[in-house]
Amino acid sequence: MAFGPDITEQLARARADLRMGVPVVFLGDAPVLVIAAETLSAQRLTDLLTLGGDPVLAITSRRAETLKARAYDGNLARVLLPQDATPRWVQSIADPADDLRSPMKGPLKCARGGDASAHGAALQLVKSARLLPAAIVLDLLNAVGFAAEHGLTTLDLAAALPVLATRSPLHPVVNARLPMEVSEAGRLHIFRPDDGGEEHYAIEIGRPDRSKPVLARLHSACFTGDLMGSLKCDCGPQLHAALAQMGAEGHGVLLYLNQEGRGIGLANKMRAYSLQDQGFDTVEANHRLGFEDDERDFRLGSDILRSMGFSAVRLLTNNPRKVEMMEASGIKVTERVALKVGENRHNTEYLATKAAKSGHLL
Numbered sequence: 427m428a429f430g431p432d433i434t435e436q437l438a439r440a441r442a443d444l445r446m447g448v449p450v451v452f453l454g455d456a457p458v459l460v461i462a463a464e465t466l467s468a469q470r471l472t473d474l475l476t477l478g479g480d481p482v483l484a485i486t487s488r489r490a491e492t493l494k495a496r497a498y499d500g501n502l503a504r505v506l507l508p509q510d511a512t513p514r515w516v517q518s519i520a521d522p523a524d525d526l527r528s529p530m531k532g533p534l535k536c537a538r539g540g541d542a543s544a545h546g547a548a549l550q551l552v553k554s555a556r557l558l559p560a561a562i563v564l565d566l567l568n569a570v571g572f573a574a575e576h577g578l579t580t581l582d583l584a585a586a587l588p589v590l591a592t593r594s595p596l597h598p599v600v601n602a603r604l605p606m607e608v609s610e611a612g613r614l615h616i617f618r619p620d621d622g623g624e625e626h627y628a629i630e631i632g633r634p635d636r637s638k639p640v641l642a643r644l645h646s647a648c649f650t651g652d653l654m655g656s657l658k659c660d661c662g663p664q665l666h667a668a669l670a671q672m673g674a675e676g677h678g679v680l681l682y683l684n685q686e687g688r689g690i691g692l693a694n695k696m697r698a699y700s701l702q703d704q705g706f707d708t709v710e711a712n713h714r715l716g717f718e719d720d721e722r723d724f725r726l727g728s729d730i731l732r733s734m735g736f737s738a739v740r741l742l743t744n745n746p747r748k749v750e751m752m753e754a755s756g757i758k759v760t761e762r763v764a765l766k767v768g769e770n771r772h773n774t775e776y777l778a779t780k781a782a783k784s785g786h787l788l
Contacts, residue, residue, distance in 0.1 A: 433585040434594070438622035440579050441555040449474075449576075450551075452544045454583035457569030460548045463520035463560035468513050474564060481507040481564040482537055483519055484545040489559065489716035492522065493531050498538035502546055506535045507562065520560035522714040523697065526704055544583055550590040554623075556691030559716040594621035596729050604629070608673030617730055624684035628730050629669070632677035639738040639760040641678040643668040644727040644748055646685045649692055658699065659776060663768030668742050671763075679736070681727045688712070689721030707779040719784060724748050728755035744786045 431439065440450040447465035452458050461470060463483060474481060482504040485495070490503035497503040505519060518524060518531060525531075548561040566572055573580045601615040608631070615628040634640040645668065651661030665680075672678025687695025694715060701711035709719050728751065731739065738758040741749060742765045752759050764787070769777055780786040 433582065433589055434621050436579060436581050437551070437554075437586060437589060440551060440581055441622075443579050444552055444555050444557065444561075448578070450579045450581060451566065451569050451573040452547060452581050452583045452586070453569055454544070456541060456544065457566045457583075458544045458548075459562075459564045459566050459569075459572070459578075460544075460551070461562045462552045462555070462557050463516050463562060464552075464558040466513055466516055466562065471511065471513055471516065471562075474562065475507075475509060475511065477564060479565050480537070481562055482545070483507055483516060483560060484542075484548055484563050485519065485560045486549060486716040488713045488718065489520075489522075490536075492525065492714050493519065493534060495532065495534040496536040496538070498536060499542040499545070502542060502549055504537040504542065504545055504563070506537060516560075516562070520558045520716075521697070522701060525714065543587065547583060547587055547590055551586075553690075553717075553721070554590070556693065558694065558697075589621075593723050593725060593729075594619035594623060596626065596726065596733070598733060599625070601630075606669070606673075608669045609676075611676075615730075615734065617733070626684055626726060626730065627682040628734060629680040629682065630734075631669070631672040631679070634677040634679065634736075636735040636737075639740050639758070640731075640736050641672055641675055641742065641763070642727075642731065642736070642739040643678075643680045643742040643765070644683060644724055645680055646683050646688070646722060649686060650695075657770050657772035658702075659773055660768030664765050667765060667767045671742070679731065679734070681730055683722070683724075683726055685722040685726075688717075688719075689723070690715070690717050702776075707783075708776055709779060709783045720747075724751040725755050728752055728757045731757055746785055746787065 443450050444462040447467050449459050449461045485503050487497040487501050490497040495503045545563050548563055549559050552561050553559050596617040596619050599616040599618045601613055604612040604614040606612040611632045613630040617626045645665055648661035650656035651659045652665050686692045698711040738760055740761040740763055741759050742763045749759050749762055
């Protein structure tokens with residue numbers, strides 16, 4: 427009998443631990459202790475520094491570029507932790523909130539050489555936990571004994587790497603009739619990933635013919651725009667315009683994907699907004715936080731459409747990447763339907779940046 431958690435379930439535990447500030451252990455040829463920088467407490471940092479060794483703060487190359495740190499490992503840098511490091515120092519490296527007020531962070535010494543695969547996995551894990559992409563990593567000698575003594579979650583690095591690099595399968599949970607303002611013939615489908623992550627939704631309008639291209643939209647969740655009527659983006663107007671067009675045509679599928687803030691989560695999105703208030707555009711803000719321009723995985727949309735029996739779409743989007751993703755994932759896009767709504771004096775520069783730097787057709 428196999429009651430113990432598999433690697434996917436262990437990763438879900440690890441995400442929860444890191445969000446609460448609890449370390450996790452990667453096992454392998456060179457086992458390490460991993461602690462998320464964002465949730466690091468003063469006591470745990472003190473305890474970590476007493477273990478000896480050479481702890482490093484792993485940050486992405488995007489964040490390293492801002493800090494003028496050497497990213498010897500390509501997509502990440504390993505910043506050496508000084509013995510007198512404090513949580514405030516760690517936070518100043520991980521979080522760009524005070525970059526302009528305190529621009530001198532270094533010079534930062536970075537490790538080079540050796541295997542950095544555990545450090546890359548640590549960054550992938552904290553990203554997937556919707557935390558700042560920064561983690562303290564320390565080599566451990568008796569990792570199994572240390573983890574057992576302290577009750578820490580352990581992960582086999584070789585098993586974790588391929589799981590972290592692939593998207594989790596989605597499974598339909600339930601669907602039910604949902605009359606809406608735009609159409610009384612509405613139905614809501616719920617899809618749940620295997621990895622314990624957030625659920626995603628499909629709003630089906632009418633009874634679309636599965637043998638024909640369906641009017642569809644991939645819409646990323648936007649709490650501020652969809653629910654609060656934020657004027658900083660065009661998400662809310664796009665959501666309502668897409669549903670209205672589907673209601674008018676009598677059929678359509680709107681995929682509501684829980685990838686807030688281009689996949690970085692609401693807290694990090696608010697950090698990006700704070701940076702925008704300092705004068706950085708939306709792409710620059712993401713980079714200073716340590717993220718790429720867009721961390722979303724639009725393949726989730728094609729997975730859901732395929733499971734619902736669709737193979738072709740008329741895609742409501744201004745983003746060519748969505749069209750390319752659909753085609754690459756085996757969903758034929760017979761038409762790109764423009765969705766240009768929601769511009770106002772508060773988001774003009776934001777929309778201009780999306781067009782100039784992200785290729786949106788606006």
